[in-house]
Amino acid sequence: MNFDSASGLALHPAGREALLAALDDGWADPGRLYSSARRARQLLDGARASVAAVLGARPDEVTFTPNGTTSLYAGIRGLAAGRARVGNRVVHSAIEHSAALHACAEHEAVSVPVSSEGRVDVEAFGAALTGGTALACLIAASHEVGTVQPVPAVADLCAAAEVPLLVDAAMIAGRAPVPTGWSVLTASARKWGGPPGVGVLAVRTGVRYRPPYPEDEHELGTAAGSVALPSVLAAAAALEAAQAESAAEDARLRPLVDRIRTSVAALPDVEVVGDPVGRLPHLVTFSFLYLDGEQLVRALDAEGFEVSSGSSCTSSTLEPSHVLVAMGVLTHGNVRVSLSRDTTADDVDRFLGVLPGVVSRLRTEAGVEAL
């Protein structure tokens, strides 16, 4: 049972169907003039309109990129280049996706702290928007702890300061309404049940934006080269389907996460982190004192449950999750569970049946059960 939908979902059935159809019908170059190319152009335009509608953008504001990371890199570089005369400051929350942090680090990056529940400090964010700020960057909801961010309040402050705001909507596109107030919006198809290899970059009309690549005739000049059309068509179909199911999925998954939060919190020496209410419907994170995150991931995998972890021992850099660090919560013994449309209540109950035994066994093996 995969409990790591936040890393990437299996292809939504609607996306799978669209992908298979597109392999026959959507392979031609949309830039050419003959019949199959015109058909491809029509399909691409349809996908763009459909994605734009879900994200609250105009079709001509939406471009497709190779992935969410490319969208973040291009969005941050493009806004910074468009505003280079204003300054080089980039204001961001401490819990942005690492791709956003890497792109912000190319500029004079100012990190705004978050509360222990992982919500950005709105007042501090506003205070950081001083003269010379080229852009601000805020993730709509944390991919690591699920806490929903106060995008409308931050967007108002940015508007008042005349600073463009990039909103990273990767975790909410297809799950929850996308907030307005953004100048640039980014998302990733694999997080909503589309295929890997498709990102979205939406740039609001009128925003000063200079593409970070040589401008060509593809994708309105904002993304480099032609798009992977079959994957884009599948991504659009999956997003539309996920959006149509989102209210029902929210109502179904939210209580399951509540059940996990309550059961896990009752175990000894554990910290369940993130906002219990203002959160994503499908994601929960907790840390067990004295346990090694890597051992937990492997032990749960052996029991049939695939989870991720923000502990340092599970990261390629051997650094703990910057999100957990920013919140001031425990980073070792960390488990992130993110449910999907395939998760049933029985799966959650089986997980909650197995988890206490795994934790207790690992603690005994480590000789830490009495500490």
Place this chain on the structure above:
Amino acid sequence: MRTIDARGQRCPVPVIELAKALPSMVLGEVVEVLADDPAAAADIPAWCRMRGQAYDGSPSPDTYLVRKLQ
């Protein structure tokens, strides 16, 4: 001041060593934990909060001071 040298040890080992030392400490006693795993900077203060002990800060790199309150 007592020192726990957990340098070269990966988290959660520094926190485990700290927890093991606690029973033999007297109230108000400060222990210095040396740890170079980057997670220690987050996990030692978090442990203090969860266990009701005082985190007295990091006077130098890879050095953390913890005071027994209970």
